[in-house]
Amino acid sequence: MGMDVELDRVTMRFGDFTAVRNADLTIRSGEFFSFLGPSGCGKTTILRMVSGFIEPSEGFVRIGGRDMAGLGPNKRPTALIFQNLALFPLMKVWENIAFGLEVRGIGKAARRKRAEELLDLIALTDQADKLVTELSGGQRQRVATARALAVEPEVLLLDEPLSALDLKLRQHMRAELRAIQKKTGVTFIYITHDQGEALTMSDRIGVMSQGVIEQVGAPEEVYSRPHTAFVATFVGENNPFPGRVDEAREGYAVLETSHGRLRAVNREGLRAGDEASIFVRPERCQLLDGAETAGSAPDNTLLTAVERVDLEGAYVNLFVRGDQGRSLIVHLTNDRDLTGLAPGRQVTIGFAADAAVALPTPGAAAAAA
Amino acid sequence: MGAVQDFVRRYGGVMTAYIFAGCGIWMIGMIVLPQLLMLEKSLTYSDPAASAQVAQIQARTDGLFVQITRAERDIARLQDRLSAIEAGEADPAAGSGAATLLNPFASPSQAEDAAAATPEELRAEIETLQARIAEARAQIAANDAELADSQAAAQPQYGLYNYEELVENDLNRAIFFKTIWASVLVTFVCLVVCYPIAFYLAKAAPGEQAALLMLGLIVPYWINEILRTFAWLMLLSDGGVINDLLLWLGVVAEPIRWRDGSGAVIVGMTYAYILFMVFPIYNTIDTLDKNQIEAARDLGAPWWRIHWRVVIPHAKPGIAVGCIMTFMLAAGSYAVPLILGGTTSKWFTEVIYDAFNEGNDWGLGSAYAFTLLVTCILFILAMMRLFKVNLQDIAK
Ligand SMILES: Nc1ncnc2c1ncn2[C@@H]1O[C@H](COP(=O)(O)OP(=O)(O)OP(=O)(O)O)[C@@H](O)[C@H]1O
Ligand SMILES: [Mg+2]
Numbered sequence: 001m002g003m004d005v006e007l008d009r010v011t012m013r014f015g016d017f018t019a020v021r022n023a024d025l026t027i028r029s030g031e032f033f034s035f036l037g038p039s040g041c042g043k044t045t046i047l048r049m050v051s052g053f054i055e056p057s058e059g060f061v062r063i064g065g066r067d068m069a070g071l072g073p074n075k076r077p078t079a080l081i082f083q084n085l086a087l088f089p090l091m092k093v094w095e096n097i098a099f100g101l102e103v104r105g106i107g108k109a110a111r112r113k114r115a116e117e118l119l120d121l122i123a124l125t126d127q128a129d130k131l132v133t134e135l136s137g138g139q140r141q142r143v144a145t146a147r148a149l150a151v152e153p154e155v156l157l158l159d160e161p162l163s164a165l166d167l168k169l170r171q172h173m174r175a176e177l178r179a180i181q182k183k184t185g186v187t188f189i190y191i192t193h194d195q196g197e198a199l200t201m202s203d204r205i206g207v208m209s210q211g212v213i214e215q216v217g218a219p220e221e222v223y224s225r226p227h228t229a230f231v232a233t234f235v236g237e238n239n240p241f242p243g244r245v246d247e248a249r250e251g252y253a254v255l256e257t258s259h260g261r262l263r264a265v266n267r268e269g270l271r272a273g274d275e276a277s278i279f280v281r282p283e284r285c286q287l288l289d290g291a292e293t294a295g296s297a298p299d300n301t302l303l304t305a306v307e308r309v310d311l312e313g314a315y316v317n318l319f320v321r322g323d324q325g326r327s328l329i330v331h332l333t334n335d336r337d338l339t340g341l342a343p344g345r346q347v348t349i350g351f352a353a354d355a356a357v358a359l360p361t362p363g364a365a366a367a368a369a
Numbered sequence: 370m371g372a373v374q375d376f377v378r379r380y381g382g383v384m385t386a387y388i389f390a391g392c393g394i395w396m397i398g399m400i401v402l403p404q405l406l407m408l409e410k411s412l413t414y415s416d417p418a419a420s421a422q423v424a425q426i427q428a429r430t431d432g433l434f435v436q437i438t439r440a441e442r443d444i445a446r447l448q449d450r451l452s453a454i455e456a457g458e459a460d461p462a463a464g465s466g467a468a469t470l471l472n473p474f475a476s477p478s479q480a481e482d483a484a485a486a487t488p489e490e491l492r493a494e495i496e497t498l499q500a501r502i503a504e505a506r507a508q509i510a511a512n513d514a515e516l517a518d519s520q521a522a523a524q525p526q527y528g529l530y531n532y533e534e535l536v537e538n539d540l541n542r543a544i545f546f547k548t549i550w551a552s553v554l555v556t557f558v559c560l561v562v563c564y565p566i567a568f569y570l571a572k573a574a575p576g577e578q579a580a581l582l583m584l585g586l587i588v589p590y591w592i593n594e595i596l597r598t599f600a601w602l603m604l605l606s607d608g609g610v611i612n613d614l615l616l617w618l619g620v621v622a623e624p625i626r627w628r629d630g631s632g633a634v635i636v637g638m639t640y641a642y643i644l645f646m647v648f649p650i651y652n653t654i655d656t657l658d659k660n661q662i663e664a665a666r667d668l669g670a671p672w673w674r675i676h677w678r679v680v681i682p683h684a685k686p687g688i689a690v691g692c693i694m695t696f697m698l699a700a701g702s703y704a705v706p707l708i709l710g711g712t713t714s715k716w717f718t719e720v721i722y723d724a725f726n727e728g729n730d731w732g733l734g735s736a737y738a739f740t741l742l743v744t745c746i747l748f749i750l751a752m753m754r755l756f757k758v759n760l761q762d763i764a765k
Binding site: 051053072073074075078079080082083084086087088090091099100102103104147148151 | 660663667668678
């Protein structure tokens with residue numbers, strides 16, 4: 001079973017630039033944990049601090065409860081799979097996989113045997129004597145995984161390992177990595193900027209923005225209960241309605257927005273007068289046909305005009321625009337006649353207050369603090 | 370023919386002609402012809418003993434011709450006298466005396482003339498002379514036969530004589546092997562010195578530092594090689610800077626004689642050829658993905674194993690090129706051993722120079738030069754074998 005990894009108020013600075021700010025979380029042993037964030041937000045930096053290539057400017061990294069300060073990457077119970085895999089092109093496939101064992105002074109026959117076992121695990125049984133340059137992208141990816149697993153790490157660190165693969169292969173490899181993780185029980189720390197990848201594979205996700213871990217939680221939690229505006233927009237699609245809080249009461253906030261007064265859940269303790277935005281997922285919006293009674297009408301309704309309709313197959317993306325508002329997306333299931341939604345036609349969009357969330361505007365929160 | 374057409378299509382007629390002419394001139398003028406000429410020269414020799422013999426025989430034959438001419442003249446005179454006596458003329462001695470006076474180098478036979486008065490005596494004299502002429506003629510014929518043989522022997526001939534000379538000449542052979550060995554040593558020292566520099570430059574040094582280091586490596590090469598070598602002479606000679614310093618510090622009691630043996634030469638050459646080793650290695654290491662080094666480290670490899678298993682295999686073509694260049698330059702170096710070498714550290718290039726210039730024996734010089742060339746080529750092939758690289762790797 002893998003070990004837990006604890007980041008204890010870790011900060012990393014490069015000169016004046018703070019790449020990671022006060023990261024504080026514990027990744028549980030045997031967990032598949034993903035760091036999700038846009039390019040340049042400091043994901044690789046966190047991974048390099050865990051693997052030991054760089055030492056944090058402040059704070060502690062503990063693996064299995066042990067402080068890792070001063071231990072180089074060759075002394076830590078971690079193995080890293082690089083963004084570009086970094087296989088050794090001059091070695092055969094099995095030599096690549098067995099390199100870590102070679103380093104540990106294990107005899108050639110035993111190394112070969114272990115490499116073949118791992119090749120079985122990654123379904124490349126007969127490819128031991130090929131050069132890595134002769135393998136396809138997906139095969140190389142698997143060899144890199146096997147090479148890292150060969151040293152029996154407690155923690156496997158994966159830096160966007162699927163980014164070089166095409167979509168089909170990527171989806172296949174997701175399942176495969178997940179299966180390997182289940183089978184080996186090793187703690188996986190997975191880095192990605194692809195939210196679909198993070199949502200489908202992970203036990204928990206840490207969403208990062210500009211060096212800060214904004215939210216840590218299970219995929220459905222991060223998706224349905226974002227803590228910050230960044231998380232709301234970065235994970236999945238969301239329709240934002242920026243505005244100002246008019247009244248905050250009983251766990252709900254009413255905002256004055258360019259689309260009128262809108263009501264949403266207030267979990268972040270917004271008060272009247274705060275700059276904030278309401279976010280609502282496209283699939284939580286409804287198309288109203290005017291037949292609703294006062295009782296059954298949703299809390300929020302908007303009068304908009306159809307911009308265009310994109311057919312996605314099982315569902316439809318409906319783009320609408322309010323009077324002076326921005327473009328909104330509504331997901332509609334493709335189970336009714338949609339031919340009437342010609343561009344320019346007036347439609348009413350509605351959503352429940354419970355389906356929307358009010359979150360502070362990042363700049364305003366910083367200014368207040 | 371398809372290849373040529375392809376070429377024309379791709380580069381146009383003029384360019385194709387230029388490329389082909391350039392390649393042809395280079396191949397023939399710079400590679401094939403000089404080597405063939407040198408090889409031919411090295412395989413020709415003329416036997417010096419035979420030449421000497423030819424000259425000797427020719428001198429002898431010349432001497433015999435002079436004798437014959439004289440004897441014929443004497444005979445003519447004697448016959449004059451004989452016919453005069455037979456005609457009853459008086460005072461033959463007067464004419465003879467005048468002849469003697471006129472010719473102070475007259476042969477002894479002429480002295481006898483005065484005494485020999487009777488026609489019988491004169492006739493006998495003539496016969497003796499004629500016999501002598503016949504003898505000389507026979508001698509010349511024999512000489513001519515001998516001369517033909519000797520001349521044949523003295524003709525420039527093809528053969529391995531010049532190469533045998535190298536094998537048999539203990540001193541030059543020793544210098545040859547020492548040159549090869551010392552060049553290998555220079556190459557090795559250069560490699561040991563340059564690999565860490567190249568690695569540091571390519572992978573470890575922060576940008577600014579790398580640029581400075583690079584500049585530091587290149588700047589000395591702006592100075593002429595001879596001047597640089599003399600600078601080393603100032604450092605290493607008996608009264609040089611290093612010895613002065615050591616003496617002053619009391620580390621040594623008397624100057625260290627760096628220039629005895631090959632020490633100074635090897636130091637000087639290592640310095641002279643450092644760039645030729647650093648740059649090929651630097652170029653290959655520069656192309657190594659830094660992540661591979663980190664991956665090896667992450668998998669637990671200590672630094673030496675990272676170099677042994679990842680960096681050096683990657684840098685092999687560069688190392689091979691560096692070694693080949695350094696070895697060729699060292700083995701073919703002339704100025705450095707000339708300036709820095711002591712009396713006992715002569716380089717084979719100096720031997721070649723002497724053969725051409727002082728011995729004026731182009732055959733021998735060519736043979737020496739060709740032997741060195743072949744040895745160098747063998748060394749290149751051995752290096753390529755050792756590093757398991759082929760020409761394509763090197764061309765990269
Ligand atoms: N050694 C370094 N020196 C200076 N700045 C650095 C260094 N390493 C990273 N940074 C900076 O830190 C920030 C975060 O880099 P990091 O590589 O962690 O991003 P990332 O989240 O992995 O991005 P990507 O998805 O593009 O790989 C970047 O702005 C980068 O420029
Ligand atoms: Mg990265």
